[in-house]
Amino acid sequence: MRELLNQIENQLNTKFPGDLLFTELSYDFPVITVKSTAAHKILQFLKEDESFNFHFLTDLTGLQTEDGQNLGVIYHVHNLPKNRRLRVRTFFSIQKPEIETVTDLWLGANWMERETYDFFGVKFLGHPNLVRILNVDEMDIFPLRKEYPLEDQERQDKSDKQFGR
């Protein structure tokens, strides 16, 4: 795993200088964090390069960082013949949640990006049909953002703070 991560780090630093922010091994899973403007071309490189060959998009999902100021998109890609996995993370400001779509690389990204848009409001530029998928069309919030709590936080009858509420 560490070897693979070093290879990716070397290749990306020469091909796309400055776009790779950092790399880590998280529970034996190689993770790279890249700039959001470069995410598409890095994924395209990782997919089309013959030695890496991350041709299978396992998962695509969104994330809001702990400070609430940034949104992220997490890609899990997989090289099936060599059975190698990689997680690519990219973050951008919640004020301008825009990132290039990867539907041109993977057909399966279509609904996964729609789901991410539905719940986090990430705008995937160039997506063929970026509309809500699981929630009703009339909804005007992005429910998985942390600013929308699940329970009414102002309830007085349930202030059991010792249990973390």
Add this chain to the structure above:
Amino acid sequence: MSKEGNNIVPTDTIEKEYSTLNLGPTHPATHGIFQNVLKMDGEIIHDAVPTIGYIHRAFEKLAERRPYAQITPITDRLNYCSSPINNFGWHMTVEKLIGADIPKRVQYLRVIIMELARISDHIICNTIIGQDTGATTGFLYLFQFREKVYDIFESICGARLTTNIGRIGGFENEWSAYTWEKINRFLIEFPKALDEFNNLLERNRIFMDRTVNCGPISAEKALAYSFTGPNLRAAGVDYDVRVATPYSSYEDFDFIIPIGSSGDTYDRFMVRSEEMKQSIRIINQAVKNLPSGLSHADLPDFFLPPKEKVYSEMEALIYHFKIVMGETDIPKGEVYHCVEGGNGELGFYLISDGGRTPFRLHFRRPCFIYYQAYPEMIKGSMLSDAILTMSSLNVIAGELDA
């Protein structure tokens, strides 16, 4: 109409018009709540627009408010045809996060349950393919065995469909002799019944005419659409999470991955049918080589102490309280764990910030991902083939809508 009336519009200028047909949301042939707005040219489907989300229950948001042990019942309701796989997948994700060491016995017991769940999942899919081609006999016959699988689950955890089986760390109690008797009887009776069911359909002329070349998908397309599980294997790609990234001691077992060639309904049926036989093989090996010992790990922070100790010992009472209230310490971390669910790679992407609940939990639901290929698979086929294609994809509404 008069002759003159017929001649008002010259024949070659008549515009071609498509008719719109609403298939669903509640249509008996779709086995779930899905809507497809079909654009029909006679009986040929020209285009389809699926609408999903009818039973969306905001599981990912709910999970952000629940302690780890309380998330298991949520996972039940993803693919409710094989709940135990989802339960164990979640337990294993948490165990990976906390770095728990799980005894071999627990892993083997889990394998037995997961393979039984896979069998019950495939029974549903395959018998319903038969049902949709008009063969009700096999459906009613093999469904008895699904009940027998549920009897086994019931004797272990008390529930049949949404099982919430096991705990983080293992099983809450030892399996009874009754359970083992049920399992042994199932292992003897089911292969015979499965063979009889397959004899009814496998080389049946009517069945083959209906299913061969019905809703095919090529391996390239299947990979591009991120297919996993039996549907990908039917297209000819031998990817199985149990072999690629073994979990719960799957590397100890000897089994093969059946693959198809054309990715049509017949191949999907045959792949699932062979997988059931392989599951029986795995269960037989697990029962035969079952290690002795406790059926849970030594995890006082997560595994509830025995009830009699809770009433008599201070420490057990404290742990019991902490677990029930969800106050155990969880390390910070970011984990992705996947298991081979009934429909393919079921992934759990968990981010913990050290709090009592996950910071973010995402379910990679195989159904949701491959169902988007459905319009492309049914374009140009007949309406009745579209129904059959949907059954053979085994689209489960709970998993689709989360």
